[in-house]
Amino acid sequence: MSQISQNEPEEVKVKADWLREFHRSTVGFCVNFGIAHFFGLIGLVLIAQGRVMTSTLIFAYILAEFASYSITIGCHRLFSHRTFKATRPLVNFLAVCNFFAGQQSIWLWSAWxxxxxxxxxxxxxxxxxxxxxxxxxxxWLLTYDHQKFLKSLDKIDMSDLEKVPIIMFHERYYMYIHHTCIYILPTVIPWYFFAPPICGEINLMTHQ
Ligand SMILES: [Zn+2]
Ligand SMILES: [Zn+2]
Structure with missing residues (x-):
């Protein structure tokens, strides 16, 4: 490898993807972590006040279960350790579930x-x-020396995962799809599908 190709791609990558790099940085992690826990605490207060529908709670529980399978079965057993052979649909399914887990991309989790x-x-x-x-x-996530760690990643062979298209797609678009999956979808889906039609009920009441 020439000197130019050793030095240049790194710089170009950081400049082109500053938002993605920020998301992976210690500060980015703390911001993301803070926001997620802030909304989590609001959710707990709403549950305690009895203002959350049972269907929403069941939906949240199912999402959380599949998100944790994507870590335990996916990131840990399959992607990091290769302890079993998975079919392409299962790999794709675990990768989709992983967008809900919030533990960074499959590539980065496995590299760590x-x-x-x-x-x-x-x-x-x-x-x-x-x-x-x-x-x-x-x-380790809150205080992580990101740049130092990136250097130790060089010693790790990730070429097996880099051949899997969904893992590289996951790596590239993680930040965008992950935030859609943890903030937008779990808000919109229960509101759209489970919530009673408020306007309809009010009309019904006033007409009675
Ligand atoms: Zn392990
Ligand atoms: Zn261990």
Missing amino acids: HRVHHKCVDTDEDPHNATRGFFYSHIG
Whole structure:
């Protein structure tokens, strides 16, 4: 590889995709994490006040279940460790579910996890458990030295995942589709399909 091709693509990538890079940065993560938890807390208050329909709660529960399968079965067992062979429809299904999970793209999750297993409990382990419970649970994401970590990704072979079209699609459009999946769809779907027709009810009441 020539020197030019070693240095240039990195710079071009960062300039062209600053929003995507921001989303992956520590600050971007904290902003995203803060907003998601803020809405989560509002949701809890609404549930406590009895203002959330049972159908919406069931819908949210099903979404959360499939999102977690995309992490445990998908990102962990299948994409990081290749512990079983999956058909193309299952791979595609897990990738779609993963947009709802909010744990970064399949490529990045798997890269983090492969580095974790390769360098477990050292400084290069992204969630080095010897740094304590808080750090290995969430602190590593809140304080992450992103640039340092990107360098250690070079040591990890991700070529198997890079051959899978849906994984590269997921990687490229993750930020946009993920936000649609976690904020817009779960708001619009229950409102459109489950909510009683408010205007209709009011009309019915006034005509009685
Ligand atoms: Zn593992
Ligand atoms: Zn582990």
